[in-house]
Amino acid sequence: MKQLLLYILLLTTISLTASFSVVAGEKVSFNKEWKFIKETSTLDYKTVSNLSFDATNWEAVTLPHTANIEPLVVNNQWQGIAWYRKTFSFDETKKDKKFFVEFEGAMNSAEVWVNGQFVKKHIGGYLPFVFDISPYITFGKENCIVVRLDNNDSAVTGPKPLKILDFNTFGGLYRNAWLMIKEPLHITNAILENKVAGGGIFVTYPEVSDKKAVIAIQTDIKNQYNSSKNITIVQELRFKNKLVSRIKSELILVKSNESHTSQQSITLKNPKLWNTNTPHLYTLITKVMDGKKSIDKEVTKIGIKHIGFAGRDFYLNGEKRYLRGVNRHQEYPYIGYALSKNAEVRDAIKIKNAGFDVVRLSHYPHSPSFMDACDSLGLLTLDAILGWQYYKPTTEFRNQIFQTARDLIRRDRNHASVIAWEVSLNETKMPLEFRQKLSTIAHEEYPTKQSFSAGWMNEGYDIYLQARQHRILHPEAREEWKGPYFVSEYGDWEYYSKNAGLNQHQLDKTTRYETSSRQARGFGEKRLLMQAYNVQEALNDNLSTEAFGDGYWVMFDYNRGYHDDLELSGISDLFRIEKFAYYFYQSQRTPTKQIPVTLKIASYWTDKSPLSVKVYSNCDEVAFYLNNKLVAKQKPDQDKKAINLPHPPFTFQLNKFEKGTLKAIGYIDGKVVETAIVKTPESVDHLVIEIDESEVPLAKNTKDVVFAYIKVVDKNGTLVPNYNKEIELKIKGNISLMNKNGIITEAGIGTAVLQFQSLKEGLQLQATSDNGRLKGSYQLDVK
Numbered sequence: 001m002k003q004l005l006l007y008i009l010l011l012t013t014i015s016l017t018a019s020f021s022v023v024a025g026e027k028v029s030f031n032k033e034w035k036f037i038k039e040t041s042t043l044d045y046k047t048v049s050n051l052s053f054d055a056t057n058w059e060a061v062t063l064p065h066t067a068n069i070e071p072l073v074v075n076n077q078w079q080g081i082a083w084y085r086k087t088f089s090f091d092e093t094k095k096d097k098k099f100f101v102e103f104e105g106a107m108n109s110a111e112v113w114v115n116g117q118f119v120k121k122h123i124g125g126y127l128p129f130v131f132d133i134s135p136y137i138t139f140g141k142e143n144c145i146v147v148r149l150d151n152n153d154s155a156v157t158g159p160k161p162l163k164i165l166d167f168n169t170f171g172g173l174y175r176n177a178w179l180m181i182k183e184p185l186h187i188t189n190a191i192l193e194n195k196v197a198g199g200g201i202f203v204t205y206p207e208v209s210d211k212k213a214v215i216a217i218q219t220d221i222k223n224q225y226n227s228s229k230n231i232t233i234v235q236e237l238r239f240k241n242k243l244v245s246r247i248k249s250e251l252i253l254v255k256s257n258e259s260h261t262s263q264q265s266i267t268l269k270n271p272k273l274w275n276t277n278t279p280h281l282y283t284l285i286t287k288v289m290d291g292k293k294s295i296d297k298e299v300t301k302i303g304i305k306h307i308g309f310a311g312r313d314f315y316l317n318g319e320k321r322y323l324r325g326v327n328r329h330q331e332y333p334y335i336g337y338a339l340s341k342n343a344e345v346r347d348a349i350k351i352k353n354a355g356f357d358v359v360r361l362s363h364y365p366h367s368p369s370f371m372d373a374c375d376s377l378g379l380l381t382l383d384a385i386l387g388w389q390y391y392k393p394t395t396e397f398r399n400q401i402f403q404t405a406r407d408l409i410r411r412d413r414n415h416a417s418v419i420a421w422e423v424s425l426n427e428t429k430m431p432l433e434f435r436q437k438l439s440t441i442a443h444e445e446y447p448t449k450q451s452f453s454a455g456w457m458n459e460g461y462d463i464y465l466q467a468r469q470h471r472i473l474h475p476e477a478r479e480e481w482k483g484p485y486f487v488s489e490y491g492d493w494e495y496y497s498k499n500a501g502l503n504q505h506q507l508d509k510t511t512r513y514e515t516s517s518r519q520a521r522g523f524g525e526k527r528l529l530m531q532a533y534n535v536q537e538a539l540n541d542n543l544s545t546e547a548f549g550d551g552y553w554v555m556f557d558y559n560r561g562y563h564d565d566l567e568l569s570g571i572s573d574l575f576r577i578e579k580f581a582y583y584f585y586q587s588q589r590t591p592t593k594q595i596p597v598t599l600k601i602a603s604y605w606t607d608k609s610p611l612s613v614k615v616y617s618n619c620d621e622v623a624f625y626l627n628n629k630l631v632a633k634q635k636p637d638q639d640k641k642a643i644n645l646p647h648p649p650f651t652f653q654l655n656k657f658e659k660g661t662l663k664a665i666g667y668i669d670g671k672v673v674e675t676a677i678v679k680t681p682e683s684v685d686h687l688v689i690e691i692d693e694s695e696v697p698l699a700k701n702t703k704d705v706v707f708a709y710i711k712v713v714d715k716n717g718t719l720v721p722n723y724n725k726e727i728e729l730k731i732k733g734n735i736s737l738m739n740k741n742g743i744i745t746e747a748g749i750g751t752a753v754l755q756f757q758s759l760k761e762g763l764q765l766q767a768t769s770d771n772g773r774l775k776g777s778y779q780l781d782v783k
Contacts (some may be wrong), residue, residue, distance in 0.1 A: 025186070025296040030101060030177040031063040031703065038067060039081035048085060049116040049146045055085055062703050062757055066338035067151065067171030072741045073566055074559040077168050078614035082175055084147040092140045098182040098224060099137060100189065101145070103129045103322035105337070105370055107171040108157060109150040109605050115143055123400060124170060126365040126386050127407045127454040147173065150746060156400050158425070162561040166388065167329055167363070170336030184224040185231065185254065187288060187294045190410040193220060197445050198261060201286055203299050203414050204448050208306035208317070213271035215304065219262045219286055223254040229290065233262050236285040239272060273317050274303030274416045276357040276592050279378035281416065303375060303416025307450050309484045314548035323380060323549030324588060326351060327489060329558040330366050332705065333574050334738040334753050340704045341369040346694040348373035350472050350576055351555055355586040358419070360488060360551040361452040363388045363426045365408050374417035382454060382551070383408060386487055398434065401425070405438055409445040420463050421446070424455030435460030441717030468538060469494040472502065487550035491538040492517045492569035518568040521579055522724065522746040529602060532614070535571070536641060536649065540563040545643035552585070575707055575751040576692065583708065587616040587647050591668065599666040599674040604721045606680060607657050615650040619666035619673060624652040627660040682714040684723055685766045687776025700759045708752040710767045710776065712745060721748040725769055732764035
């Protein structure tokens, strides 16, 4: 966790650097002071780019920004043309510098003009694009950058049209923008250079053990001076801010308007290896030196690890591992993809705390902030290109997919968390030669023995990703495959669809829905327990196969472009509130110094609660009490649906409901290690407001988005889960409430989505419900 706090501090430091008065080699935020409008009548770039253009009726926005605030259930997502406009200036002293702009994500087709001159067109909304604005800017005067976005369905990028798509793509400049200021001789950008396995900094690990590690560092330099230059490249490796190695190249001659790629290596004795429990990160500082002067610098966080397979078994740093994982969609309620950096980190923490060691980034590249968080937390990633049930046999489409595969790897190749490149169009029938080309690209772009391609079809890739429902329906596909095998999705569709291979076709629609894994928190304990039982059964089944890991579908509930309801198979809801299944997964971890004990009573204990009470725990033994009377002290369940689990749940049978207190006491090796209590809720009394920081403090001076959970409780502070009325919220401070549909409680909790640019004025919340009878408040003072 200390490493995470250092990472968060780094985020804050970067975010505070907003001035353009910086030295060459710096990367500063380009997020603030944009103007935005959705096109209702045709706009012309020449008019919008003109410095005299009146944009007073455009909305002032800060990135990340969504093009449209959507309702909670998004079945008619806005699509159209959106414009962003920003003015900026540089003083005359910067004339000899080079200026580059990077957009981390722009949905979906972007065109850029600077001072009325066309600069770049980029297609694809999930990967960054970078462009040189140096030829277009003037110094000592105001400049104007204009971006036109089109998020309509695209036959070139896919996936299939939104009206039949199983997720939403949203819109806007929804990730960060950066301004990079460089000397004419500088370290290049891998995306901009578009070189195979080249450009920028590329770090690989030819030799890794706990005794010795060899770190190979490739640095790409470009000289845009009018004359040749002699430089040296210095590599400094730090661990927890302590210098552990420093190397310097020989003198390098870089000719005018040419590039040079330098190869260096550092050998470490007794390296701190990166793994899921101790995600040690080193800081690599690459400096380009002109004599004693540093003219460019890049900072790269790296983790030293070795991944490989022996047959079908996966090994991390020589240790055989089963990777328990989950899929994630990156959306937030109302604001779509426009998460703050801190929100991305909070999501990663929630996934890690749920007991997962790997996350499949379905079905597109997730943000750099999320990738950084995975590196810091020890979350492995299956890194995916965009693709879902869509293939077009045109040169334009195929080349677009090939390029996105290259750009994905160039963006993420230095991340410690990546174990495989899912260069596959998910659930899409692709020609074999197309699959083979994508796999070849993965190996070209990451040409080491630790490079693995992955795809959902059983030919053409290094790793076969198969959903459990496909395994049930088509066992021959798995039987034919002899390589590494990963269960990419499970626990949802096989319990929901009529044609997923189980017995749903024999059930009426109501029963099928009630026994599926798609359960809202408001559906009640019985149905939430059904979801938890489904995932238990499915995980137990996965553990009987030769798979080296799996990914439950899905971590958080999410929207589907075509459907009138949320997809509810998440083990947390769209507001990131846990369901019972969350604690089942959390209990599958064996307690260590790093991993805490889990002890969760899956009951609200009301007169409607099931009398068969589940306790999710990683303890050896649990004693269960009702009103301080021992019901039983027992070992975990040992039925056929639990036999393969590391830590099966405990089931306690009660004869009748008796108002009062349930208590579970957890034992490990005969010693008490944890106690859990659930009390019968009494009548509603007041509201309690909790801010979901998830170990990440609210950003004080930069944009952030956070959930405020408004809990309806009795006089003892016990949640009242059957309350479902609307909540009114008054806010004091420079805070925006993003809830388009108001705040409705579900299972006793209403959630406000709060977005802010700064907390300089503090934060005050006043919540009321039931015509003002229920009240609650929250106050945060910022000094």
